[in-house]
Amino acid sequence: MLKSLRRPDAGIGLEIGNGAVRIVHLRTGSDRPEVLQATLEPIPHQKNGDQDSKQTLTALREVVKRTGLSKKAVSVALRPAILTIRDIQIPRVPDEELLSVIEWEIRQLIEFNRESHNLDFIIHNREDQGLSNKYQAMVVVSKKGDLEATVKLVESAGLKVRRLGVPADALCCLASIHPDVNQDMGSAIVSIGHHDSSVTIVQNGKLRFTRQLDFSLETFIADISEQMTIPLDEAADISHQISLVEVGGDTLETKQLRNLGASLLESLTAELNKSFNFYASVSRGGTVSRVYLTGDLAELIGVENFFLEHLGAITAVLHPFKGLQVRGTIPRNNNQFSVALGMGLMPW
Template sequence: MFGKKSSLIGLDIGSYAVKIVHLMEAKGTYRLKDLGIAQLPPSVIVEGAIKDPDEVQAAIKKLVTNLKTKVKGVATSIAGWSVIIKKVDLPQMSEEELSENIQLEAEQYIPFNVEDVNIDFQILGSSEDKPDRMEVMLVAAKKEVIDDYVTLIRKAGLAPQIVDVDFFALENAFEANYDAIESGGVALVDIGATKMNINVLKNGVSMFNRDASIGGYQITEDIQQRFGLEYEEAEKVKLGMTSEKVPVQDLEAIFVSAATGWSTEVKRAIDFFYATYPEETIGQILLSGGSSRLPGLDSLFNKDTNIPVAYFNPLAKIDFDTKVFDQQYVDYIAPQVAVAVGLALRRVGDR
């Protein structure tokens, strides 16, 4: 959202883990240079707000040291309550005119004081039924949250160059790796530890987006509460460790309950999309985020929405050395680093 086009580290600071991706560009193609993930303790980041900057700094520093990366420039992103994304209908004007008037135009759509936010926009094109008006994607992010991320990254020894939004980073990763889907739009569904984002794209343009405060942490929390476990043990059980305290059938019931809730939320969002755009179709759902790997989630989404479902591979068209990066590991981890890949595709000087 703010700022030679040199490469940057894509740094995704999530509530569960810190992810780093570095891509090298040559002759229009990208090659994976660095990839790493460091888990964070619980509750150090809550709904996008940094609660324990020292823990996050330590994780970033350790990850950078382990990867031995020399690049200091960073593209990062924010999400959660501090970010508002809305498609709005405005009078036709040039990009320069809108830049001059954006605060005034945005005021009626943003539930924050416009003095407290950074505002950006993307002109999507003319309104279909109103040639004198245009559709604009409006983005507003709380300055204090941006400042917290910038300060944190600087204290970790890096140089923040771009602060983006998760929503756009995912779009960026998709556009770099996938061709247009002929059977309609695509729904990018990103499920993290504490949030789910649903973004419907058609021809590279976002038509609809929705956030929900649900994710993998609710499974860990449920295991903790039902079986009296500490966070670390509950997290290991969720990830596959067997425990005498947790019967397999009870664990499966927790998984099914969470997956059903997530699927219901996705179906509700898609039904709303179809009600808003009755002439449009969604040809595919692509799943990303660490919590999207819940066994059987893709089949459940397919059953409930009647739309083909696949896992989002943000490295589909990105080369990497199989002597450096294990193919199985890359395939497994790819959906979890989708935001980081989208950020790593950014360059210094990008808007």
């Protein structure tokens, strides 16, 4: 059953991703959140693959114009490219000592200047007093200049920034109210984006673990292009035609595509298995019982069975709008809205 999510007014979630701007406008004051609007605007890429800031602003302004949300306050998902995220373990120390201990630990892994960088963290297992004598923490380091540039970009499009957040928080919030997610089990949300991908493990509405993945739609298409020696635009079209299971009327071409797709996705499942094993080690036996796919490639034919075979966990596509009231029609590419929707659902 969908959990109650009461808040006095509407929530607006915004994701400025590589390839598109996505925004979801919600009414959240009742027992069942209602999606008022959800729209996407592609961002053209330059020939070298870079995303131009002017084109990003143009796409963002188009979304604001289309939705009529000018001057509204939004919750913005920060791009993974400007974040350095690490999961670390620290001793269970008093709250007043947490920041200094975390800062010392994270400096053993990465270099940063406190004057020019922002440091934030989330303790995953604060309530698990008897299970571990250590805290498991997600630490986020970002340049203050990048955060200020994000705020300036959003404000230049006519919006106000209510809060900034990381995609893992948004996915955790979405999972905590989603009717398909068993809250008692460890669940992995695998989000495949055009440029950035991640795995986020949640349980009982809590964020337990997150990690960026060395896999994306962009690399998937590039690998197809290289393996088949075809242009990238042709490889992009083919990526949507791959079936990971046998279908009636299989031809030599479809079998070859299936074998190619499977071989490329095996690198992703191998990386996920490593992440699950690492999570089990730092959480003292935490397991992943369910896997939910969202983002690009989530609707690849046969992907659920492929992941079940390679991960040993029941896998399903996480349809982000399921269980919500939706005014109008659900966007055709709805699997790309999970982060924006989660940001809109987050408490202020």
